[in-house]
Amino acid sequence: MTHPEQPPLPDDATALNTYPGAEPALLPRLPEPQADGQPQPAEPVENRGGPASDAPRRLDLPHSEWRRVSPKYVVVDLLGYGITAALVLIAALVMHVALDQRWIWWAAGPFLAVCLISGALAPRRIRSIGYQLRDDDLLFRRGIMWQRLVAVPYGRMQLIDINRGPVARAYGLAELKFVTASTATGIVLPGLPVEEAEQLRDHLVAVAESRRTGL
Amino acid sequence: MTDDRPAGIPPNVPGYGAEQSYPPLHQATDAAGQPPQSPPDERSSRRTLTDGEWHRLHPATPLLRGGIAMLAIVGFLIANLRERLVEIFLPGAGEFDSQEYDPLTYVWEHGFVGLALLGLLIVLLLVIGGFFLSWRMHTFRVTDEAVEVRSGILFRTHRKAKLDRIQGVGINRPLLPRIFGAAKMEVSVAGQDASVKLEYLYSRDADDLRRDVLTLASGVKLAEAGVAPRPTVGPAGVESPTDPALTRLVTERVNEFLAPELDPNAAPPESVVRISIGRLIGSTLLSSGTVFLIILAVVMIFSLVNGQFWSLFWFVPSVIGFVSYYSSSVMKSLRYSIAKTSSGVRIGFGLLSTSNDTLPPGRIHAVEISQSVIWRPFDWWQVKINKAGLSAEAAMNGKGNTTILPVGNLSDVAKVLELILDGVSAEALHVELSSAFREPQRSGFILAPRRARWINPFAWRRTGYAVHDGLLLFRRGVIWRKLDLLPLARMQSIAVSQGPLERTFRLASARAHTVVGPISASLPAIGSDEALRLFERVSLAAVEASAIDRSHRWAEKGVDA
Known part of the structure; x- marks a missing residue:
């Protein structure tokens, strides 16, 4: 996602790359993260933590292959929205026609609009759900507007749930839920084909067992 | 071992009827089906609670856990019969009107005294028997793997805390159990509300039991066969095999209320952090609650100036509330100390009711x-x-x-x-x-x-x-x-x-x-x-x-x- 309308912020390091002639003296001092407790030489704060190159604005890891969930899950997701929206629509119509309560549209209208927008974005949102099995941890990402990227070491997994809703079952999909000792981890991987979900669970249980330490 | 009876327990406290059966704590209650592992003469002079067999708790346990309610009932009855008692012991002194009808008069006049006394006796026996049974059935043991507690007369419960999952061991001594020489020990393990509670232990045993449990949990074997000499290999290597615990504990038993909250032998003094009282009070006063109180005071002054005297009705109670909040939070943190002991970091505090937690490393x-x-x-x-x-x-x-x-x-x-x-x-x-x-x-x-x-x-x-x-x-x-x-x-x-x-x-x-x-x-x-x-x-x-x-x-x- 690019923002051509957004002028480069003057205090960004990208600005230095864009206009290398402007402040060449600052270039060699671009940051190498040091966190060993030693005081760093005083340097302008704004030059630290800025992108070293023309970094993308979105959160993504370089050199990474994300595994996606099944595209069929879009249908499941859309059906969920569709059913909810249909129920609300019917209720609103009943209120309007039978009881002559016009105001109901003030409540139902925004709700339907939200459903519509969410439904329209569903393919995109579901494409954004991804996971990666690295050597020692599981990566998980989701979200377009609100992006989230989580890493869980395998040894931290306490249990792994497989849930299957009625619609998802009809499409042969399952949902995998990872539970750690922290309630905030919150990794739910929807829309995996059942065999893949079961394989993944067995694999994760095995690696979690081999790497388990204390809590 | 009858002198183990904590001072302050009246001789007729239910549960102490089991006096003769209490000393052989180490004998298995046999429900576990385990052979007794250690003949008494091989044991060290102290009782060891970590020998892997079932032990009973402090005999006052039923009284402390549920018997307080019964004391209250007795107190209520006595308060209601006060006038009659005054009449009995000081005839003519009270204003008791013997013409007034009440159940006691009825019993007296119809010659049911014997029956009533019998009923009272049966009730008392039932209660004492119940207390005794619940004390008998409430046992715990510490094995190399876990701390276990069994309790209940009709509905048995059995809780188990695996040693390598122990997250900390806390010892609480609320005021009343403290008078009885009892302490509550709580072994917390990972999981929601999954702690195993030992209510109540002998106060003097609690600290040693905790040290032994944590030593076991640390992976050091207390001994191979279940006989338990003092561990010689502690994480910090501070334990000596000949423990001065007996003399120390006896002294502690006598001077328990006078003793410092943290046993000076338990931790090297340079590792101890304490809080001065001035800083404690000052920090409590300089809290966000005080800012709120000042705002309240300003509002009240304004309303008083404007002649709204009713504002005193809410201001005075809230000041009282704040004062009690301040004093309770200061009281709670009095005698605070944090120190490194051989089995982990020990955090202790409290003046009348004391509480201390030991957190193992990691x-x-x-x-x-x-x-x-x-x-x-x-x-x-x-x-x-x-x-x-x-x-x-x-x-x-x-x-x-x-x-x-x-x-x-x-x-x-x-x-x-x-x-x-x-x-x-x-x-x-x-x-x-x-x-x-x-x-x-x-x-x-x-x-x-x-x-x-x-x-x-x-x-x-x-x-x-x-x-x-x-x-x-x-x-x-x-x-x-x-x-x-x-x-x-x-x-x-x-x-x-x-x-x-x-x-x-x-x-x-x-x-x-x-x-x-x-x-x-x-x-x-x-x-x-x-x-x-x-x-x-x-x-x-x-x-x-x-x-x-x-x-x-x-x-x-x-x-x-």
């Missing part, structure tokens, strides 16, 4: 140092921790002793951190903390970029992170200065996130997930590429740290070596 999941703006001129800081085994509600309500240093200056904080975190030194931490808080630009922290001021206008200069010594450090906040220290070996997961506004400024937030507790470690608005670097670095370091972490059996390698 049970602390997050530490937060915080300072409100009111405390800043005094250099006062507070330290809180996240630990496992706390239910979510308890964590929300601030229960469970998660504040391990109520107030202290930065060097106290550094000392406490040295105690509770492995492998950091107080001096280095003190230097790092003061530079992190006072001159963030010169500290080793990687700070938020200048563009973060659009999202985080006040605190952006003070938002940053550092990773070293197996710790992840998050620094944030201006009004409430905060520093979170997370041992990477116990971090559950790490997340970075980015909302649309943050994306506009190329920023992101990071959050480290730990077990539930008062601390939620997050870092708002740092550079998005810096956040990704943090993410990669921390996820790698967390895996490495937990691979070499051995704290679930923290002393085991000491035995192997």
